[in-house]
Amino acid sequence: MREYLNQIIAIVRKDFLTEMKTRELFSSMFVFAVLVIIIFIFTVDLSITRSNEVGPGVMWVAIFFSGAIGLNRSFMLEKENGCMQGLLLTPADRTAIYFGKLISNLGFLTLMEAFILPVFMVFFNIDLLPHFFPLLLVIFLGTLGFCAIGTLLASLAANLKTRDIMLPILLYPLMVPIAIASVRMTGKILAGEPLSEMLNWMGLVLCFDIIFTGTAVMTIDHILEE
Amino acid sequence: MAEENSSKEISSSPGGLFWLTAGTMLAALIAIYLWVPTEKNEGIVQRIMYFHIPCAWLAFFAFFIVFVSSILFLWKKEREWDIYAHCSAEIGVVFCSLVLVTGPIWARPIWGVWWVWDARLTSTLVLWLIYIAYLMLRGQTEAESTRARYAAVVGIVGFLDIPLIHFSVLWWRTFHPKPKVISAEGLGQGMDPSMLATLCISLAAFTLLYCLLMGRRVALERTKDEIDRLKREKLYSS
Amino acid sequence: MGQLGFLFVANLCVWGGIFFYILTLKKRQAAMEKDLLLLKEESGKDGD
Secondary structure: OHHHHHHHHHHHHHHHHHHHHHOHHHHHHHHHHHHHHHHHHHHOOOOOOOHHHHHHHHHHHHHHHHHHHHHHHHHHHHHHOOHHHHHHHOOOOHHHHHHHHHHHHHHHHHHHHHHHHHHHHHHHOOOOHHHHHHHHHHHHHHHHHHHHHHHHHHHHHOOOOOHHHHHHHHHHHHOHHHHHHHHHHHHHHHOOOOHHHHHHHHHHHHHHHHHHHHHHHHHHHHHOOO | OHHHHHHHHHHHOOOHHHHHHHHHHHHHHHHHHHHOOOEOOOEHHHHHHHHHHHHHHHHHHHHHHHHHHHHHHHHHOOHHHHHHHHHHHHHHHHHHHHHHHHHHHHHHHHHOOOOOOOHHHHHHHHHHHHHHHHHHHHHHOOOHHHHHHHHHHHHHHHHHHHHHHHHHHHHHHHOOOOOHHHHOOOOOOOOOHHHHHHHHHHHHHHHHHHHHHHHHHHHHHHHHHHHHHHHHHHHHHO | OOHHHHHHHHHHHHHHHHHHHHHHHHHHHHHHHHHHHHHHHHHHHHHO
């Protein structure tokens, strides 16, 4: 067990060290997310529609779009430098590679969200602070589900020639439940409803997280097979 | 040699299955257009139901077969299961498209709009997108072994997603005023026995049609394999 | 027209769709069988 945890930690550490050196991934994700929000502000007339209703959707679209970029990048780097080959040659378990990648993707995306939330707050004139903790939980669960299925599909798409386009095409229809649930829950929280009002959505997202992490663990052996 | 003969037989001469399917289909058509009484509220256009629902059933059934074959492929690693998954996905997408086309044609005269973001229609649309992506993935992976493995993973993930999609889309819409027509549609209960019987015949006919199409499609894939094998042999021998 | 028209169009779509799919299957099968025959002939020649 210790051995297994060490393997995961080693992979996460490697990813974060690379990122600290280049800062490529984080900056591109963040700038892209800001751009998505700005494009939405230009195209959706916020003076007519109330920002409380449109806001959560825009925020999650920004997260999902930049998240897909992050997922693509994270496996592209491994591929380009032949790093994937090296990873597969190490005695590390395949599922450990998956969990390592999942955690580092989750880490990058969470970091990006921490920066994008203030931007969102300012642009949409929404005060997030009174609902901070429920919001944190909802965002974490949604991001976890996104990364769980995203990491699985990205590891698969990395070996395709057209990976840039195939990842979103595969990923977006599959994460419809997460998208709907996250946007709904965020909207309800911003409207001041307590978490107990949205237990069904919470259950749905938890089911999604568990089912797809489980499926990924069971099938990752077949994908990371050279 | 024996294998070649059997594949020839499937591809050229219509067998018992073909005549059975044709007969059931004819019976279904007669039942739909001549026998079953017209529904009082919706009028004659309601007859679309008798092939709209079987198409939807067929699509779901086909995707279920993809799911099962994908699991069996990952377990046994036999090309056979990969063929079944691929063929079933293609047939499923064809019938899913038919559902998505007939849905709006039925909705327009009854509800007055082409498209309602109703739970069933929306989940069918998402499902269609998932399996289109599945087929695209198959088209874009060159190596045969990787293609089969990747597709199997997506086939499993896609099917497991169906209940989640269904519930999310269902709850998504309950926050808005629900069009009454949809809830009144209730399947099975409150349906005239003759209508139920017609639907059953139609379902049987479409299920047989699936078997027939599947047989043809699998034979096609086998021929393709045979060609690949011969080409490879030729490449190595020269 | 009205309702009958919609019913007709729906029918056209379903049967047309199924028919078209079967037609493409036939076409693909025929093309492949032609290929197969050609390949077999060639390999037969090589064998001689």
